[in-house]
Amino acid sequence: SQTIHQWPATLVQPVGSPLSLECTVEGTSNPNLYWYRQAAGRGLQLLFYSVGIGQISSEVPQNLSASRPQDRQFILSSKKLLLSDSGFYLCAWRGTKNTGELFFGEGSRLTVL
Amino acid sequence: GQSLEQPSEVTAVEGAIVQINCTYQTSGFYGLSWYQQHDGGAPTFLSYNALDGLEETGRFSSFLSRSDSYGYLLLQELQMKDSASYFCAAALPGAGSYQLTFGKGTKLSVIP
Numbered sequence: 001s002q003t004i005h006q007w008p009a010t011l012v013q014p015v016g017s018p019l020s021l022e023c024t025v026e027g028t029s030n031p032n033l034y035w036y037r038q039a040a041g042r043g044l045q046l047l048f049y050s051v052g053i054g055q056i057s058s059e060v061p062q063n064l065s066a067s068r069p070q071d072r073q074f075i076l077s078s079k080k081l082l083l084s085d086s087g088f089y090l091c092a093w094r095g096t097k098n099t100g101e102l103f104f105g106e107g108s109r110l111t112v113l
Numbered sequence: 114g115q116s117l118e119q120p121s122e123v124t125a126v127e128g129a130i131v132q133i134n135c136t137y138q139t140s141g142f143y144g145l146s147w148y149q150q151h152d153g154g155a156p157t158f159l160s161y162n163a164l165d166g167l168e169e170t171g172r173f174s175s176f177l178s179r180s181d182s183y184g185y186l187l188l189q190e191l192q193m194k195d196s197a198s199y200f201c202a203a204a205l206p207g208a209g210s211y212q213l214t215f216g217k218g219t220k221l222s223v224i225p
Contacts, residue, residue, distance in 0.1 A: 032210045043200060043217035044156070051210045059212070090155055099211050100146030100161035100204040107155050 002027035006091045006105035013112055019064075019078040021108050023091030026072065031093040033074040034102065035066055038088040050074060086112045115139045117201055117216035124222045125191055133186045133219045135201035143204040143211060145177050145184040150218070151197045159186070161204075188221075196223045 006023040013019060025031050032051055036044040046059045048066035056066050063082050067075045074091055089108045095101040117137045125131040135145065144163035148156040160168055162177035162184060174187040188195055198220050202213040 034212070036215075044202075044215040046212055046214065049207060049210060049212055051208075057208045057210075094211065095158075098144075098146075098158075098161040099163065100144050100202065100213060101158045102146075102148075102156075102213060103158070104155040 002093070002103065004091065004093055004103055004105045006089075006108055008108060009106060010109045011111070013081050013110065015083060015112055016080050019076070019081055019085070019110070021076040021089055021091075021110075023074040023076075023105055024072055025074075025093050028072070028093065028096075030071060033068065034092045034094070035074065035076050036090045036092065038090065040087070044090065048076070081112045083112050086110055115203065115205060115214045117203055117214065119199075119201055119216045119219045121217070122220045122222070124224060125188075127191055127193060127223055127225055129191050130187065130189050131191060131221065133188075133199050133201075133221070135184045135186075135216055137182050137184075137201070137203050137216075139182075139203050139205055139214070141206040142179070143206070145175070146202040146204060146213060147173075147175050147186045148200045148202060148215075149197050150200065156200060159199075191223050193223050193225070196221060 003026045034049045035047040050068045091105040092102040119135045146161045147159040150156040160175040172189045177184040198218040200218045202215045
């Protein structure tokens, strides 16, 4: 069966520090992968998605970047965090049964101070 | 731009039926999904409508009308554990793939 994991689960970072969130998927090959951000009490904002190694589409210009160095690995990064980067970051892969079905990881809660 | 509108909060009584509406304005549209998210957790997939009509999965049903750019999620026989946020999401074309654009969510509170 397919599984998705992301880490770290929680982190507190100072403004101006770098960020790296990792996501890996097991049990499937060439998955479509997504990074979303959710501010407290808000909806999910699509940040990046990837259809394959080295292929990244950005939806919102921002302080963040994404990379896909391996087929089942998706990384979200920042060189210098801003206060507004705080939020709940969710990695997801798209299932093959339904176009509209995403499987989400456990999430990474980032607080920038 | 792409937008989905849904009520911010709904309160319903245990055992009752509740309907959460979603209207959308998008360029390009493949279908409408619904997700459930409990506080502190990740969203989980509930249903997907690619065609007009009603899809039923246990106590949950989802409806889509493409001509009205409208859908809804129907929850029957409400239980306390159904208290959560519910998101509609439109499946849209993207570069080489599909992408989901989410509404802001409806917080459902089930009361005894």
